[in-house]
Amino acid sequence: SQQGEEDPQALSIQEGENATMNCSYKTSINNLQWYRQNSGRGLVHLILIRSNEREKHSGRLRVTLDTSKKSSSLLITASRAADTASYFCARGAGNNRKLIWGLGTSLAVNP
Amino acid sequence: DAGITQSPRHKVTETGTPVTLRCHQTENHRYMYWYRQDPGHGLRLIHYSYGVKDTDKGEVSDGYSVSRSKTEDFLLTLESATSSQTSVYFCAISASQGPGPYEQYFGPGTRLTVT
Numbered sequence: 001s002q003q004g005e006e007d008p009q010a011l012s013i014q015e016g017e018n019a020t021m022n023c024s025y026k027t028s029i030n031n032l033q034w035y036r037q038n039s040g041r042g043l044v045h046l047i048l049i050r051s052n053e054r055e056k057h058s059g060r061l062r063v064t065l066d067t068s069k070k071s072s073s074l075l076i077t078a079s080r081a082a083d084t085a086s087y088f089c090a091r092g093a094g095n096n097r098k099l100i101w102g103l104g105t106s107l108a109v110n111p
Numbered sequence: 112d113a114g115i116t117q118s119p120r121h122k123v124t125e126t127g128t129p130v131t132l133r134c135h136q137t138e139n140h141r142y143m144y145w146y147r148q149d150p151g152h153g154l155r156l157i158h159y160s161y162g163v164k165d166t167d168k169g170e171v172s173d174g175y176s177v178s179r180s181k182t183e184d185f186l187l188t189l190e191s192a193t194s195s196q197t198s199v200y201f202c203a204i205s206a207s208q209g210p211g212p213y214e215q216y217f218g219p220g221t222r223l224t225v226t
């Protein structure tokens with residue numbers, strides 16, 4: 001399969017804790033993106049990191065990329081109940097027009 | 112939210128009937144995509160379009176056809192619906208200026224049940 005793999009598949013934490021999700025892939029990329037999906041809704045783009053970048057921040061989100069290990073991680077700091085959602089990584093390759101999606105991590109943040 | 116709507120939002124149909132799902136955007140983006148989302152499979156690309164009348168197949172295109180006669184509309188047709196096509200279908204768009212990379216913006220989804 002060309003799909004990336006996220007781990008863990010499911011994560012349950014308390015409000016205020018940090019959540020870390022990982023994404024691994026097998027072939028080369030030119031960018032990697034993270035998306036959030038709330039239950040019953042469409043996906044929402046969170047952050048994009050290019051293959052020549054190692055770390056990126058956006059608010060409480062921090063994404064790292066290690067191309068030598070073919071892996072990325074998404075860190076959500078000081079989590080809130082509203083962060084409860086599924087999180088997907090998607091890698092772009094080739095002509096940048098198609099994304100290959102992972103299976104997602106389901107995050108539950110308990111109040 | 113990006114200006115993307117999908118219709119219908121829910122549909123129940125019988126095996127063997129044709130079904131058309133519509134995606135409409137107000138962003139004037141060149142690229143449009145149809146995905147299906149199933150438990151255990153994540154998001155899988157069915158077809159995508161890179162302009163009016165320009166379309167290409169994705170990884171799960173069998174049993175599906177698409178058409179794009181206007182920039183704003185991308186139609187997905189199940190020629191003869193089967194139970195294996197019961198799924199949630201998402202439309203997405205992405206910008207087209209420059210070499211990219213580009214993020215994708217998603218519609219709210221259509222839940223299709225084939226009985």
